[in-house]
Amino acid sequence: MPPAIDLRLLRYFLAVAEEGHLTRAAQRIGIQQPPLSQQIRLLEKELGVTLFNRLPRGMELTESGTALLADARLILAQVDSTVASVRRIAQGKMGRIAVGFTESASLHPFVPSVIRAFRAAAPDVALTVEETNTNELVEAVRKRQLDLAFVRSPVGDASGIVMETVLEEDMVAALPSAHALAGGARSKSIALAALADESFIMTRRPSGPGLYDTLIAACRAAGFSPRVTQEARKNLSTLSLVAAGLGVAVVPASMMHVNAEGVRYLRINDAPGLKAPLHLAYRDGEHGGALGLMIDEARRLSAKKPRRNEA
Structure with missing residues (x-):
């Protein structure tokens, strides 16, 4: 099996290769020079190659080191991009969300206001919308066909679904x-x-x-x-x-x-x-990512509005 390379060692290698000097590389990444030197030797041992020629005044890449440098940059850039994407998804800034609403809910200014606020906060999230009646929306949320629905008062089984009241008119x-x-x-x-x-x-x-x-x-x-x-x-x-x-x-x-x-x-x-209440319907225990961000926007806007006489 090929050796499993610690990404931390690749970052140390990249710093030394770009600085061409152990001391400057150590200062750049915030560690002492002796441990950095040890980590570079550990990477060379794991790969079974010499990556640097040790010179009196610096570090010079060998042919193997030069070959690794280009790939190391690509690998680390991809890892950084993936980590950033995963974090943005967790923050609700990437991914997708499916939202439903009843006709009467959609005619209330609150619903388009929430959607506008969400789009402004997360323009890279793919948003799909659906309009149908309350019971069908609740069932679609339960079946994971929708993530969130703006509904009036449901009748029937709403087990496993959170019905969070955001306003009453x-x-x-x-x-x-x-x-x-x-x-x-x-x-x-x-x-x-x-x-x-x-x-x-x-x-x-x-x-x-x-x-x-x-x-x-x-x-x-x-x-x-x-x-x-x-x-x-x-x-x-x-x-x-x-x-x-x-x-x-x-x-x-x-x-x-x-x-x-x-x-x-x-x-x-x-x-x-x-009264005509307006609820957010979403699956119990699921309110992270883009869903969590939209719930937060709905709560924020709801807090600014009176609970009654919404006209």
Whole structure:
């Protein structure tokens, strides 16, 4: 078998070869001259060759030493590059990350803010994104198809998944602008109970089971069961149906950023428990590298925001 060369010996060799003098090489690498001389002799012994001619005023490479010099530079450069890459991966500055989000989460300014901050901190990380419903995102995280997901409230099995709340926002009523309950320009709120006789437009439960169930429970607490006449696959479609006058909807307050023509948003003043949380979903025990960096960015931005009334 070929000899296993200690990389430290190669670094000592490179210093002596480049300096051409033991004393200067020893000063360069921060050790005493006698130990350095011993290490060079050890390397020569391991290789079975003479690497230097010892001169009265320096060290001169032999033919074997000259051959080793070029390879030593390449080997050490590759090792240094590999070590730097591994460290950057551990720091979250290299590698890849797969992120998912629900449609309603993606419409909240918080989510693109986190992604922008992450890209600024780690421009060399390959980032892929996916949009689907909460339950599918949680399952994708569990199956390692995604590293992290921005989700609302999951329904069903979330074992092995950390659900870290990063914010909580109110839900608001979305009414057709011409609706009698939309009120005048000064009207900014409405009671949920006032919508008891209205036709409700809701996002289909599989698309957002947590928010769906939260709204049903809030309506029942207000004394009625909502009469759902239309269901849409996405929140934006829900707003389109509201604008068309087909009914009313209750959506996360961040949807107020969507300037949908023909839709009037009103705060709900009698349902304090009607909230839309936003969670980070990731596998329990896994939060290093690029994933850890994105979690850190989300926590940092979350700390700057109020936990409620995110609109």
